[in-house]
Amino acid sequence: MLPATIASLQSIVGARWVRHRRAELATYTMDGLPTRETVPGVVVLPGSRDEVIAVVRLLASEGVPFVARGAGTGLSGGALAESDAVIITLTRLTRILRIDPVARRAVVEPGVINARLSEAVLPFGLAYRPDPSSQSACTVGGNVAENAGGPHCLKYGVTTNHVAALEVVLPDGSVTRLGSPAGEAWGPDLVGLFVGSEGMFGIATEVTVRLEPIPASVETLLADFMSVRAAGEAVSAIIASGIVPAALEMMDQACVAAVEASIYAAGYPVDAAAVLLVELDGAGDAVAGEAEAVEAVLRRHGARGIRRAATPAERARLWQGRKKAFGAMGRIAPDLAVQDAVVPRSALPAVLDRIAEIGVRHRLTVSNVFHAGDGNLHPNISFDRRDAELSERVHDASREIMEACVQAGGSITGEHGVGSDKRDYMPLIFDAASLDAMCAVRRVFDPEGRANPRKVIPVHACREWRAGGVA
Amino acid sequence: MSDVLARLRALLGTAGVERDPDGLPRATPDSIEVLTQVCRVAHEEHWKIRLEGQGTWLAADAPADLALSTRGLDRVVSVSPADLVATVEAGATLEAVRRRLADDGMWFAVDPPGRPERTIGSILATATSGPLRLGFGPIRDHVLGCTVATGDGRVVTAGGRVVKNVAGYDLTKLQVGGFGGFGVIAEVNLRLRALPRADVTLVARGPRDALTGSARDLASAGIVPAALELLSPALAAEAEWVLAARFAGTDAATQSGARALQGVSRLSWQVLPAERSAGFWSVAGRALLGGPVTLRLGVLPDGLDDTLDMLAHHLDEGLVSAGAGGGMLRWTGEATAERLRTIRRTTAAREIPMTIERAPWPLRHAVGHFGAYREGVGRLVGGLRDSFDPGLSLQVALEGDDAGG
Ligand SMILES: Cc1cc2nc3c(=O)[nH]c(=O)nc-3n(C[C@H](O)[C@H](O)[C@H](O)COP(=O)(O)OP(=O)(O)OC[C@H]3O[C@@H](n4cnc5c(N)ncnc54)[C@H](O)[C@@H]3O)c2cc1C
Numbered sequence: 001m002l003p004a005t006i007a008s009l010q011s012i013v014g015a016r017w018v019r020h021r022r023a024e025l026a027t028y029t030m031d032g033l034p035t036r037e038t039v040p041g042v043v044v045l046p047g048s049r050d051e052v053i054a055v056v057r058l059l060a061s062e063g064v065p066f067v068a069r070g071a072g073t074g075l076s077g078g079a080l081a082e083s084d085a086v087i088i089t090l091t092r093l094t095r096i097l098r099i100d101p102v103a104r105r106a107v108v109e110p111g112v113i114n115a116r117l118s119e120a121v122l123p124f125g126l127a128y129r130p131d132p133s134s135q136s137a138c139t140v141g142g143n144v145a146e147n148a149g150g151p152h153c154l155k156y157g158v159t160t161n162h163v164a165a166l167e168v169v170l171p172d173g174s175v176t177r178l179g180s181p182a183g184e185a186w187g188p189d190l191v192g193l194f195v196g197s198e199g200m201f202g203i204a205t206e207v208t209v210r211l212e213p214i215p216a217s218v219e220t221l222l223a224d225f226m227s228v229r230a231a232g233e234a235v236s237a238i239i240a241s242g243i244v245p246a247a248l249e250m251m252d253q254a255c256v257a258a259v260e261a262s263i264y265a266a267g268y269p270v271d272a273a274a275v276l277l278v279e280l281d282g283a284g285d286a287v288a289g290e291a292e293a294v295e296a297v298l299r300r301h302g303a304r305g306i307r308r309a310a311t312p313a314e315r316a317r318l319w320q321g322r323k324k325a326f327g328a329m330g331r332i333a334p335d336l337a338v339q340d341a342v343v344p345r346s347a348l349p350a351v352l353d354r355i356a357e358i359g360v361r362h363r364l365t366v367s368n369v370f371h372a373g374d375g376n377l378h379p380n381i382s383f384d385r386r387d388a389e390l391s392e393r394v395h396d397a398s399r400e401i402m403e404a405c406v407q408a409g410g411s412i413t414g415e416h417g418v419g420s421d422k423r424d425y426m427p428l429i430f431d432a433a434s435l436d437a438m439c440a441v442r443r444v445f446d447p448e449g450r451a452n453p454r455k456v457i458p459v460h461a462c463r464e465w466r467a468g469g470v471a
Numbered sequence: 472m473s474d475v476l477a478r479l480r481a482l483l484g485t486a487g488v489e490r491d492p493d494g495l496p497r498a499t500p501d502s503i504e505v506l507t508q509v510c511r512v513a514h515e516e517h518w519k520i521r522l523e524g525q526g527t528w529l530a531a532d533a534p535a536d537l538a539l540s541t542r543g544l545d546r547v548v549s550v551s552p553a554d555l556v557a558t559v560e561a562g563a564t565l566e567a568v569r570r571r572l573a574d575d576g577m578w579f580a581v582d583p584p585g586r587p588e589r590t591i592g593s594i595l596a597t598a599t600s601g602p603l604r605l606g607f608g609p610i611r612d613h614v615l616g617c618t619v620a621t622g623d624g625r626v627v628t629a630g631g632r633v634v635k636n637v638a639g640y641d642l643t644k645l646q647v648g649g650f651g652g653f654g655v656i657a658e659v660n661l662r663l664r665a666l667p668r669a670d671v672t673l674v675a676r677g678p679r680d681a682l683t684g685s686a687r688d689l690a691s692a693g694i695v696p697a698a699l700e701l702l703s704p705a706l707a708a709e710a711e712w713v714l715a716a717r718f719a720g721t722d723a724a725t726q727s728g729a730r731a732l733q734g735v736s737r738l739s740w741q742v743l744p745a746e747r748s749a750g751f752w753s754v755a756g757r758a759l760l761g762g763p764v765t766l767r768l769g770v771l772p773d774g775l776d777d778t779l780d781m782l783a784h785h786l787d788e789g790l791v792s793a794g795a796g797g798g799m800l801r802w803t804g805e806a807t808a809e810r811l812r813t814i815r816r817t818t819a820a821r822e823i824p825m826t827i828e829r830a831p832w833p834l835r836h837a838v839g840h841f842g843a844y845r846e847g848v849g850r851l852v853g854g855l856r857d858s859f860d861p862g863l864s865l866q867v868a869l870e871g872d873d874a875g876g
Contacts, residue, residue: 102687102690102691102773103771103772103773105771125693146637147637147641149635153635157608157612158635160641160644161608161612170847174847175847176845176846176847176848176851177845177846177847178848180769180822180823180824181771181822182769182770182771182798182799182823182824183609183769183798184767184768184769184799184823184824184826185648185769185824186824186841186844186845186848187824187841187844187848187852187869188645188648188649188652188653188841188852188855188869189598189611189644189645189647189648189649190848190851190852191644192611192641192644192645192647193640193641193642193644193645195641196637196640196641197640197641200640201640213693213695214693215693216693236553239553239554239555240552240553240555240665241665242576242664242665242666242667242668242720242721243721244664282724282727283694283724283727283728283731284727285723285726285727286721286723286724286726286727286728288723289721289722289723289724290721290723290724293721342631342633342634342635342636343633344551344553344554344556344632344633345553345554345555345634346551346553346554371635374633374634374635375554375633375634375635376635409632409633410631410633411631411633411635411636411638412638413636413637413638414633414635414636414637415635415637416637417637418637418638418639422638426638426639429631429638430628430638430639431628433625433626433627434627434628434629434639435639437621437625437627437629437642437858437859438639438640438642440858440859441640441642441645441855441858442640443854443858444851444854444855444858445851456639456640457639
C-alpha cells in the first residue's frame with residue numbers, strides 16, 4: 001500500500017485506527033474459517049459513519065479495493081483481503097440509534113453485536129429474531145451481508161425477512177438509502193438485493209430492523225433417537241404435520257459426545273445416535289397443545305426418551321449445548337471445518353447416510369449439528385491444518401458432501417455464504433448465464449469491482465472480469 | 472405489424488400466435504425455450520413487448536409491437552408435500568395452484584387482491600400481498616427461486632428449491648415487485664405451508680379510529696393474527712368501517728388466538744361461520760378492482776389514520792384495505808396524474824413509499840409504478856434494467872415521465 005494512502009487514511013480516522021505493520025495485521029488475516037489466510041494491505045477502523053464515507057471516497061479516488069469487516073466470525077472466508085486491499089472494520093460503529101417499540105423497529109449502526117440488540121429491546125417485550133449461534137460476537141452488518149440465519153429462523157425467517165431499510169455507501173463513495181421503515185421499497189426491492197451480497201455491493205452504514213413481540217409461552221423438548229435416519233424422519237413428519245416449531249435442531253452422536261465432554265455439558269444422552277431439540281412458542285394454551293402433538297410425532301418415529309425443559313434455567317442449559325457445539329467440537333481437534341449446505345427436508349435421512357459414508361471413506365471425523373427443520377446441514381470435519389495430507393482429504397470430502405447435497409436438490413450454503421471458500425462450487429448450482437447475471441448486478445453497484453474482490457462468483461464466470469480489472 | 476406476425480408464426484407455429492382484439496400479434500409460448508426465443512427476436516428487431524398474464528389485475532394496455540402472454544406456461548411442474556415446496560410456471564392461475572396444492576394438504580399462504588384467476592407471475596411481478604401478509608409475510612417471503620427470460624432472451628435462474636439458501640446474490644428479490652422490468656418470470660419455486668386445520672375469521676364494525684385504536688391494543692398485547700385488516704365501508708359494502716381478524720393454523724392456536732383477541736379488544740366481534748369466511752376475504756380482495764387506479768402505500772400501522780385522512784383529502788375515501796396490524800395500505804378509486812403526484816410527494820415526505828399497482832397505461836406512463844427514485848437509486852435501477860433488458864424491449868413504466876422531469 002502506498003505510504004501516501006496510509007497517511008490519508010490516518011488523517012481521516014486518526015493514526016491509532018490505521019493498522020499497517022505486519023504484527024498489527026495478524027488479527028485480520030483470517031475469519032472463522034480455518035482454511036484460508038491472507039494478509040491485508042492495511043486495516044482501517046473508522047469511528048463514525050462519516051469516517052466510513054470519507055474512507056470509501058478516498059479509496060475510490062485512488063482506485064484501491066476494500067473489504068468491509070464486522071466481527072470476523074464469518075465461516076466462508078468473506079472478510080479476508082489481500083495485500084492490494086484495505087480492510088474497513090466496522091466494530092467501532094456500535095450505536096443503537098433508535099428503538100421504536102410501537103412501530104417495532106430499531107435503527108442500528110453496523111457494528112452493533114447481534115445479541116446486544118436483542119438485549120436492548122428486551123425491556124420492551126421485543127426481540128430481534130435472527131439468532132446465529134455466533135450472536136454474542138457477530139455484528140448486524142455482518143449478518144446483513146451474509147443474510148445470516150440461526151436456530152429460530154425456522155419460524156421467524158432469516159436476516160432478509162427482518163431488514164426494513166438500509167443506508168449504504170456504494171463503492172464510489174456515494175450514499176444511498178434503501179427501503180422504508182414499513183419495509184416497502186421505493187421501487188424495486190434493493191434492500192432484498194443488498195442483503196446477502198457479502199460485502200460486494202457496498203458497506204451498510206445503518207440498518208433498520210423489525211422487532212417481534214416475545215411469545216407468551218415457550219416449550220423446549222429434547223428427544224433422542226437410536227438412529228440418525230429415524231431422527232431425520234421425525235423432522236420431516238413434524239414439518240408435514242403443519243406445526244411450525246420455533247426451532248428444530250439436530251445433533252448427532254459425535255457432536256453430543258463433544259458437547260458432553262466440554263464445559264457446556266447439557267445433559268444430552270451420550271449413547272443416542274442423534275438428539276433433536278424442538279422449541280415451540282406462541283400463546284400459552286396453544287403451545288401446550290402443540291407440544292403434545294409434537295411429542296406424539298416424535299414417539300411415533302422412534303424417540304427413545306423425551307425431556308421437556310421445566311424451567312427457564314433448564315431451557316437455557318439445553319440450548320447452551322447446541323449454541324456452543326462448534327466450540328465444543330473445536331476442542332477435540334486443533335481445527336474444525338464447519339460446513340454449511342441445504343437439502344430438501346425429505347432428503348435429510350438419505351443425505352446424512354451419504355455424508356457418513358463420505359467421512360468413513362476419507363477416514364475423517366464428521367460430526368453433525370444443524371438446523372434440521374430447514375434442511376440446513378452443518379457437517380463438521382475435525383482436522384489439523386498443519387497436516388497437509390489430512391487437509392487435502394478434508395478438502396476432497398467437503399467437495400463430495402457439497403455434490404451430494406446438490407444432487408439431492410439442495411444448495412451449497414444455507415447461511416454462511418459463499419465468500420472465498422465456496423466460490424468454486426457455484427457452477428454446481430448456477431449455469432453460466434445465471435452467474436453472468438450476478439456479475440452484471442455486481443457491476444451496477446460496483447463497476448470497478450473494488451468491493452470485496454474475488455469472492456462469491458468464480459472469476460472465469462464473468463465475461464467482463466476476464467477482460468481485466470481486479471475483481 | 473404483419474412482419475411481426477410472420478416472424479412470430481415462424482417461431483411458434485400458427486397456434487401459438489393470434490391477434491388480440493386490437494389486432495396486435497400475441498405470442499403464447501408454451502415453453503421457457505420459446506419464450507426466450509420471442510424475447511431474443513424482439514430484442515434484435517427492437518420490438519416493444521407488452522407482457523400479459525390473464526390481464527385481470529393490471530390491464531394489458533401498454534402500447535407495443537407484440538403482446539407476450541404467459542398463459543401457455545400454466546403447468547404445476549412439481550409439488551413436494553414432505554418439503555412444502557412447489558414449482559409452478561408463471562402463467563398458472565392462483566386458483567389452479569391453490570386447488571392442486573390442497574389435494575396434497577398444502578397451502579400457498581398468500582391472498583392477493585383481484586380475481587382468483589390471476590396468474591402466479593402477476594402476483595410475483597407486482598408483489599401484491601394481501602391481508603395474510605401480517606402472519607405469513609409479503610410475497611417475497613414465499614418465493615424460493617425463479618427462472619426468468621431476460622428482455623434480450625437469456626435464461627437466468629435465481630435462488631433454488633430449498634427453504635434456506637444464500638448461494639450467490641439474491642436476484643429473486645429483484646424480480647418480485649419488479650413489474651416485469653427485469654425480465655419475464657417464467658417459472659417459480661414456492662415456499663408452502665401445510666393447509667391450516669382451522670381457519671377462523673372475526674369481524675367488528677365501527678368508527679375508523681375505534682378500530683385502529685383496538686388494533687393498537689392488540690399489537691401491544693402481542694396478539695398477531697394471520698390477518699388484521701381494516702376495510703373501508705365502500706370496500707366492505709357496509710355502513711361502517713370493518714376490522715377483520717383471521718387466525719389460521721392448528722385448532723388450539725386459532726382458538727386461543729380468537730379468545731385472546733376478544734379478551735383484549737373491546738369491540739364487539741362477530742365470528743363468521745366457516746363457510747362464509749373464505750367468501751368474505753375473496754370479496755374484499757375482488758372489491759379492490761372496483762376502480763381504475765390502485766395504490767399501495769408502505770405505511771406503518773401508527774401512520775394509518777393520518778394517511779387515510781390525507782387520501783380522503785386529496786382523492787376520496789375510496790375502496791381501502793389496510794393492514795391494521797402490520798401496516799401497508801391499498802386504495803382503489805379514480806385519480807388524475809396530478810393528484811397522484813401530489814400524494815406521492817406528500818407521502819414521500821413522511822417516509823412512505825407509494826407504488827401505483829394498477830392504472831390505465833396513460834396514467835402509468837405519466838407517473839410510473841414507482842415515480843422518480845430517491846437519490847442514488849435511479850442510477851442503480853437504470854443499471855439493473857440495462858442488465859436484464861438491454862434494449863428496453865419490455866414495455867413497463869417503472870418511473871414514468873416524472874423521472875426525467
Ligand atoms: C461459532 C460460530 C457459529 C456460527 N453460527 C452461525 C449461525 O447459526 N447462523 C449463521 O448464519 N451464521 C453463523 N456463523 C457465521 C457468522 O457468524 C455469520 O456469517 C455472521 O453474520 C458474520 O458476522 P461478522 O460480523 O462476524 O461478519 P464478518 O465475518 O466480519 O464479515 C462477513 C461478511 O460480511 C461483510 N460485511 C461485514 N460488515 C459489513 C457491512 N457493514 N456492510 C457490508 N458488508 C459487510 C464482510 O465483507 C464479509 O463478506 C457462525 C460463526 C461461528 C464462528
